[in-house]
Structures are given as C-alpha cells and as structure tokens.
Amino acid sequence: MTLAAAPAAEAALLDMITSEGKEDPFPAYDRLRDAAPVFPSELGACFVSTYPECREVLLGDAFGMADSLWFDANQPGWREHPLLRHVYSTMIGNNPPDHSRLRRLVSYAFTARRIESLRSYITELADGILESLAGQAASGEPVDIQSALALPIPIAVMAQLLGVPEQDLPPFRDWVRKCGVMFEVVVSEEELAEGDAAFLAIREYFSELIEERRRDPRDDMTSALVAVRDTDGDRLTEDELVDTLVLLFAAGFETTAGMIGNAVVALDRNPAQLARLREEPGLLGPAVDELTRFDGSIQMSRRVALRDTVVGGVPLSKGTPVVALLGAANRDPEHFPDPGRLVLDRADERPLSFGLGAHYCLGAALARIELEVVLGRLYAWYPGVRLAGSPTRVPGLALRRFSSVPVTLR
Numbered sequence: 001m002t003l004a005a006a007p008a009a010e011a012a013l014l015d016m017i018t019s020e021g022k023e024d025p026f027p028a029y030d031r032l033r034d035a036a037p038v039f040p041s042e043l044g045a046c047f048v049s050t051y052p053e054c055r056e057v058l059l060g061d062a063f064g065m066a067d068s069l070w071f072d073a074n075q076p077g078w079r080e081h082p083l084l085r086h087v088y089s090t091m092i093g094n095n096p097p098d099h100s101r102l103r104r105l106v107s108y109a110f111t112a113r114r115i116e117s118l119r120s121y122i123t124e125l126a127d128g129i130l131e132s133l134a135g136q137a138a139s140g141e142p143v144d145i146q147s148a149l150a151l152p153i154p155i156a157v158m159a160q161l162l163g164v165p166e167q168d169l170p171p172f173r174d175w176v177r178k179c180g181v182m183f184e185v186v187v188s189e190e191e192l193a194e195g196d197a198a199f200l201a202i203r204e205y206f207s208e209l210i211e212e213r214r215r216d217p218r219d220d221m222t223s224a225l226v227a228v229r230d231t232d233g234d235r236l237t238e239d240e241l242v243d244t245l246v247l248l249f250a251a252g253f254e255t256t257a258g259m260i261g262n263a264v265v266a267l268d269r270n271p272a273q274l275a276r277l278r279e280e281p282g283l284l285g286p287a288v289d290e291l292t293r294f295d296g297s298i299q300m301s302r303r304v305a306l307r308d309t310v311v312g313g314v315p316l317s318k319g320t321p322v323v324a325l326l327g328a329a330n331r332d333p334e335h336f337p338d339p340g341r342l343v344l345d346r347a348d349e350r351p352l353s354f355g356l357g358a359h360y361c362l363g364a365a366l367a368r369i370e371l372e373v374v375l376g377r378l379y380a381w382y383p384g385v386r387l388a389g390s391p392t393r394v395p396g397l398a399l400r401r402f403s404s405v406p407v408t409l410r
C-alpha cells in the first residue's frame with residue numbers, strides 16, 4: 001500500500017459504516033480493494049478485502065482468535081460482559097488445542113446422519129407454511145416472507161436439532177437477535193447490555209434443558225452432548241456444554257434466516273437467473289453457493305496476528321486485529337470474473353461465505369440443506385414470487401440480513 005492510498009481506503013471504510021454503506025457495502029468494498037487490499041486502518045484493525053489475502057488470514061498459522069490476554073490488554077472491561085465471555089469460551093473464540101477439542105466433541109453429536117435426517121423435516125415444515133399462505137397468494141395480498149418463512153424455519157430446525165420443545169420457542173427470536181451483536185465490529189454499550197441479558201436468558205434455558213435431558217434422554221443433540229460430557233467429563237466441562245448449546249442455537253438461526261431473505265431478494269433482482277432456477281431444479285445446489293457468494297449473511301471474520309507477520313506485503317505486528325472481509329473477497333474480480341453478476345452455475349470457485357480453515361462453519365452442510373429445501377419449495381409452490389415493496393434491512397455490517405421482505409406469491 002502506498003501512503004497516497006491511505007485516505008482513499010480510510011474513506012471507503014468510513015462509507016462502509018454509514019447507513020447507505022450498510023445497505024450496499026459492495027461499492028465501498030471495491031474502492032477499498034482498489035486502494036489498499038490489506039489496510040491497517042485508523043479504526044484500529046487491519047481490513048483485508050482480496051480473496052487470496054483473506055484465505056491467507058483464515059488458513060495461516062500466523063493468525064488466530066484473540067485470547068483473554070489480548071482482550072485484557074485491548075478491551076479492558078470485557079469480562080464484565082457475559083456475552084463476550086461466552087464468545088471467548090466457545091469454539092468460535094478459541095485456538096487449538098481448546099478449539100480442536102471442543103469442535104471434535106461437538107462433531108461426535110453433530111453427525112452427517114443427524115443433519116441429513118433433518119431434510120424431510122425441513123421439507124414438511126416449508127410445505128406446511130407455504131400451504132398456509134395460499135389464501136394470501138390467491139388474493140394478491142403481500143406477505144412478509146422474512147417473518148413468514150425465512151425466520152420460522154431455521155428457528156424450528158435448530159429447536160428440532162437441539163430438542164427445544166415448540167412451546168418454549170417464542171422468546172428465542174428476540175434473544176437470538178439481541179445476541180447478534182457478538183458478530184459485529186461496532187457495538188454500542190446499550191446493544192451490548194441487551195446482548196448480555198439475552199445471552200443470560202438463553203443460558204439459563206439451556207442449563208435447565210440439560211438437567212431434563214440428563215434425567216430423561218431423547219434423540220436430540222442436547223442429549224447426545226450430555227452423553228459426551230458425562231462419559232468424557234475430563235474433556236467437556238459443564239460450562240462448556242451449556243455454552244456450546246447456546247453457540248449452536250445463536251450461530252445457526254439468524255445466519256440462515258438472513259441468508260434465505262438475501263437469496264429471495266437477489267433472485268428477484270435477477271429475473272433471468274430466477275427463471276433458470278425454476279426450469280432447472282438441479283441448479284439448486286450450485287445456486288446456493290452462488291447466492292451465499294453474491295450476498296452472504298456473514299460478511300466478515302475476525303482474527304488477530306499471533307506473531308509479527310506480513311500479508312500482501314503489509315507488515316503486521318503481533319496482536320494486530322485483522323478483519324477478513326468475506327463479502328469483499330467474494331466479489332474480488334481477480335478470483336470471480338464479473339463478480340457483481342449473479343450466475344447460478346458459476347464454476348467451483350469456492351466462495352468464503354462459510355469461512356475457511358479451522359473455524360469453517362460447523363453448520364454449513366445443514367445451512368445448505370435448509371437453503372436448498374426452502375428456496376426449492378418456495379418457487380415450486382409459487383413460481384411467480386415477486387417483491388411487493390422495498391425490503392427493510394436490519395442495521396449491521398457483519399451480519400447482513402433483512403427484517404422484512406414483502407412479496408406477492410403467485
């Protein structure tokens with residue numbers, strides 16, 4: 001990076017955090033990538049916006065998650081916040097060996113069989129919801145597809161996976177939404193306080209569920225994780241067990257719900273691609289990859305430099321926070337030709353939408369099934385789905401999603 005590039009890169013970053021930038025960060029990503037692909041900003045972190053350099057940050061052993069020593073030095077007071085303590089005690093906030101241990105133990109319970117067995121449940125769920133919308137479809141009355149379909153399915157799927165009974169679900173929407181601040185880089189004290197309270201409520205819920213499943217095991221992941229804990233107690237503490245369940249619920253719900261809404265909007269704005277998808281249902285698999293590349297619900301991953309290192313020719317000292325802009329890497333024209341075009345059957349160019357390396361999304365296979373089934377069933381029931389007004393966005397940079405997506409169903 002030349003010194004002359006710094007003002008342009010800083011300006012692109014500042015644009016990204018305005019409300020227009022949050023609505024559409026892609027022009028700012030392009031300007032940042034052109035000015036300085038690896039940019040140590042005055043905002044206090046180094047922002048990385050090209051595909052190969054993001055890969056390097058996610059895969060390289062010079063980078064990892066910030067540990068408690070880093071937080072003590074850089075974010076004093078973090079221990080006062082239960083939500084932050086939670087992130088840094090689960091797999092998503094840890095480095096090996098704790099990360100590998102936690103991830104392996106969860107993988108015993110989160111098996112391919114368990115994930116695949118959810119496919120028919122998701123199909124039934126989607127069909128039930130879509131059928132119930134037939135009246136509104138016939139009258140042409142707009143339906144908010146975000147709250148009618150995109151949110152209820154992932155929440156029900158996480159509940160089914162973890163064994164949360166349906167009648168206990170209503171408060172989870174609000175709790176998980178408030179916990180979403182854990183993904184963001186810019187967070188107010190008020191949002192953090194709400195996140196803390198919501199996290200403590202979910203934690204208390206799961207502590208009780210664990211006790212119930214210990215007394216009376218079922219065929220769900222909570223029972224499976226309790227069994228891991230109880231037979232392998234030296235490798236999974238009771239706190240880690242509760243925190244893992246909270247993490248799974250929080251990581252698996254808003255992300256997928258957001259992605260469904262983003263996909264419906266992207267397809268509406270690209271009618272020729274939508275027409276192809278309706279004609280060739282076999283396109284659904286690659287389409288899901290392309291839709292997550294085009295407008296993914298997680299736009300960034302955070303790391304710190306674990307030692308002095310160099311990325312893209314830029315020296316970074318130990319402890320520097322690094323933000324890998326996954327959404328910008330996914331639009332890097334050197335890697336994805338004509339990146340601003342949605343092309344459902346792009347060649348396998350491996351977008352970074354689910355991350356990469358040690359922290360690659362644990363739920364990616366499940367999220368893909370949910371997206372395939374929900375989009376497949378939506379356009380099978382109502383091939384003429386069209387936006388019926390402007391969708392409304394939830395403000396946020398890291399977690400990118402809509403709060404409402406009005407459509408007419410035909």
Ligand code: HEM
Pocket residue numbers: 091092093103247248251252253255256259292296297298300301302326352353354355356358359360361362363364366367
């Ligand atoms: C479209 C939906 C989803 C998207 C876009 C998404 C995206 C991501 C990304 C980018 C990461 C890596 C974070 C990092 O590198 O710092 C991640 C990690 C993770 N995701 Fe997802 N995710 C989705 C759905 C899910 C689901 C359904 C689950 C659970 C069932 C889940 C559970 C997790 C967990 C536990 C991690 C942490 C893995 C680790 O630290 O080893 N995600 N996800």
